[in-house]
Amino acid sequence: MKTVSVIGATGMLGQPVARALIADGFNVRILTRNPGNARRLFGDKVDIRNADLHDIPSLKSALAGTDMVYVNVGGHSKATYYRNHVVGTQNLLKALEGQTLDVIAMISSAAAHPEFNDRWDNHYKWEAEQLLKASNQPYLAFMPSWFMESLDLFVQKNRLMQIGPSTKGIHWVAADDYGQTVSRCLQDEHCRNKRMHVYGPETLTMTQACRRVADSWQLQHTPLPSWLAATIGRLSRDPVLVDVADLTRHYDRTGEKPDPDALRTTTTLTQWLLNRSAKVGVAA
Ligand SMILES: NC(=O)c1ccc[n+]([C@@H]2O[C@H](COP(=O)([O-])OP(=O)(O)OC[C@H]3O[C@@H](n4cnc5c(N)ncnc54)[C@H](OP(=O)(O)O)[C@@H]3O)[C@@H](O)[C@H]2O)c1
Numbered sequence: 001m002k003t004v005s006v007i008g009a010t011g012m013l014g015q016p017v018a019r020a021l022i023a024d025g026f027n028v029r030i031l032t033r034n035p036g037n038a039r040r041l042f043g044d045k046v047d048i049r050n051a052d053l054h055d056i057p058s059l060k061s062a063l064a065g066t067d068m069v070y071v072n073v074g075g076h077s078k079a080t081y082y083r084n085h086v087v088g089t090q091n092l093l094k095a096l097e098g099q100t101l102d103v104i105a106m107i108s109s110a111a112a113h114p115e116f117n118d119r120w121d122n123h124y125k126w127e128a129e130q131l132l133k134a135s136n137q138p139y140l141a142f143m144p145s146w147f148m149e150s151l152d153l154f155v156q157k158n159r160l161m162q163i164g165p166s167t168k169g170i171h172w173v174a175a176d177d178y179g180q181t182v183s184r185c186l187q188d189e190h191c192r193n194k195r196m197h198v199y200g201p202e203t204l205t206m207t208q209a210c211r212r213v214a215d216s217w218q219l220q221h222t223p224l225p226s227w228l229a230a231t232i233g234r235l236s237r238d239p240v241l242v243d244v245a246d247l248t249r250h251y252d253r254t255g256e257k258p259d260p261d262a263l264r265t266t267t268t269l270t271q272w273l274l275n276r277s278a279k280v281g282v283a284a
Pocket of ligand 1: 008011034052075108143
């Protein structure tokens with residue numbers, strides 16, 4: 001079986017990809033800056049290597065002999081987003097010089113289109129994709145819509161905070177479905193040199209999704225206009241809140257591009273909530 005090196009396997013959206021690849025029999029190599037954390041998450045049977053996207057020798061040694069690479073990185077500011085996506089991709093390609101891979105794949109975003117580049121996250125995702133495209137290595141860019149797992153980040157004590165407007169449908173994606181979708185594409189040699197939207201089975205506006213989750217988790221659904229969230233963020237010197245206010249406003253303004261060729265996942269939000277309750281029930 002092929003060896004796939006995953007950078008960012010410890011992340012919220014990297015974990016389900018790494019787990020799907022392991023379940024499908026890939027030889028998975030995890031590149032991380034924190035091997036102890038990766039071992040806690042994945043156990044002793046997975047090949048875990050200490051490597052940093054900003055340390056080319058560490059990447060070169062960890063990637064020797066790999067067949068594929070999957071990259072799942074994020075960023076918490078314009079500077080870290082640029083560093084992880086643009087500089088990180090340049091470093092990755094330098095570290096892979098002299099190796100020909102089956103594919104280098106990355107998580108991009110449904111909004112990573114040049115006409116939406118007024119937001120820096122879309123802009124740097126797009127730039128990272130262009131670097132892969134120009135590299136002469138086979139590449140894949142997955143462009144998922146909002147993940148249902150992001151809704152966890154909206155919970156504050158007994159409230160589900162919904163920031164920003166809600167006029168457009170969103171194809172919510174379950175992260176486990178996404179992991180399986182990525183694994184299937186990596187196994188399919190026809191699935192190369194593409195950028196693909198990944199959309200869930202139904203559209204729900206932000207308000208519809210938040211109401212459904214708040215009901216299920218017995219939280220108070222609390223909408224907050226983006227201008228108010230941005231003001232609170234500025235006054236409390238919370239740049240992440242300011243950015244989330246802008247992100248939700250921007251995503252609602254641009255909406256998602258219709259795409260008949262989008263990869264479709266199957267889990268609905270209702271099913272995802274049921275799966276979550278079952279998991280919590282088992283854990284308790
Ligand atoms: N949330 C959504 O709805 C949504 C929708 C579409 C796309 N996305 C995209 O999904 C991406 C990933 O999100 P996430 O939630 O999984 O992020 P996350 O939880 O913050 O994980 C980031 C990962 O990046 C790794 N990383 C960071 N800096 C690194 C470095 N210098 N060298 C090597 N690894 C590094 C970390 O690994 P270690 O700490 O182990 O090194 C960590 O596993 C983001 O780019 C986001 O734009 C999200």
